[in-house]
Amino acid sequence: MGNQKLYKGSLQTIILKLLEEKDKMYGYEITQKVKELTKGELNITEGALYPALHKLEAEGLLDVEVAKVDNRLRKYYKLTENGTKETASKLAEMEEFLRTMQSIVNPKFSLE
Amino acid sequence: MGNQKLYKGSLQTIILKLLEEKDKMYGYEITQKVKELTKGELNITEGALYPALHKLEAEGLLDVEVAKVDNRLRKYYKLTENGTKETASKLAEMEEFLRTMQSIVNPKFSLE
DNA sequence: TGTTATACATAAGAAAATTATGCATATATT
DNA sequence: AATATATGCATAATTTTCTTATGTATAACA
Structure with missing residues (x-):
């Protein structure tokens, strides 16, 4: 990349x-979704993803719910009320x- | 910010x-230019700027030329040939x- | 005369990633 | 049956890149 x-x-x-x-x-679903959305350009590593999820949870922006599917563990995350605000x-x-970066790297197209 | x-x-x-x-x-000129271009949104700190300039110079992307103006030191940087390629x-x-980030945060406007 | 602006620089520490490793199950391949 | 790939989580060591703090020095302004 x-x-x-x-x-x-x-x-x-x-x-x-x-x-x-x-x-x-x-x-895992998030990593796959991002890979798909970015056509492979961005590959979120597990070493980045899981600590980030844990941090968001610790900050109260995400709630977690554990599930077992096909005998494998899954941790579903969802936005808390506070998380929804913070997302916006x-x-x-x-x-x-x-916008700002656009205006720097491509000044001509950012006269708005 | x-x-x-x-x-x-x-x-x-x-x-x-x-x-x-x-x-x-x-x-110093670079910090001021960026502040102006971004209407104050991005303020490059000296602790980030100078090491970055030194690194780009060490990598052969920039040449430096020292000047004295008003009895104060200035280090003028310019792109090397290699630096021009790397810039592109x-x-x-x-x-x-x-583009990719746009398509993630604002999917509706990125159908291009 | 003290504050702000100009102009460079580096060191300590924090934040956020990469890389490497580990555990475990399911599915596909040979 | 054995092996590789995919699914699914996690953490530790290290690296990169920044912020914050500090230092030096001259010029301009109040």
């Missing part, structure tokens, strides 16, 4: 956004960031 | 892009990243 490092700092927002769309997801806020910040 | 952390990983690209536009700039490459990666 090469540009993986650009995604640094955006993982939390990505997780929250996916959970805003789907209501409840488990870790983080998405707004992300959009601002994207 | 709040969303400063989203810029993590994009500093090199920003520096290179500015130098592609202006030919030669010094550190990094800008392409950045644009890909921005």
Whole structure:
């Protein structure tokens, strides 16, 4: 990929956004969904994902619910009320960031 | 700002892009230019900027030229030949990243 | 004369990732 | 039957990249 490092700092927002769309997801599902959405460009590693999920849970933005499917463990995460608010806020910040970066790397197309 | 952390990983690209536009700039000038371009949203700290410039120089992407203006030191940086190539490459990666993030946070507007 | 602006630099620490490793079950392949 | 790949979780060690704090020095302004 090469540009993986650009995604640094955006993982939390990505997780929250996916959970805003789907209501409840488990870790592995998130990695697959992101791979699909980005056509393979972004591959979330487990070493990044699980600590991020745990942190969001610890901050009270996610609730977790354990399930057993096909004799295998799954941890379903969903937004808390607070998580929903925080998602809106983080998405707004992300959009601002994207606009700003656009205006830097492609000034001509950002006269708005 | 709040969303400063989203810029993590994009500093090199920003520096290179500015130098592609202006030919030669010094550190302090870069911080001011970025502040102006982003309407104060992004404030590059010295602790991030100077190490980044030194690294780009060490990698052979930038040449440095020292000048004395008003009895104060300035270090002007400019792109090397290799730096120009790398800039194009990094800008392409950045644009890909921005497109991808757009498509994640705002799927409706990214059907292109 | 003290504060703000200009101009460089580095060190300590924090945040967020990568890489490596581990455990366990299910499914597909040879 | 054995092996590899996929599913599913987790953590530890390390690296990268930043923030925060600190240092030096000159110029301009109040």
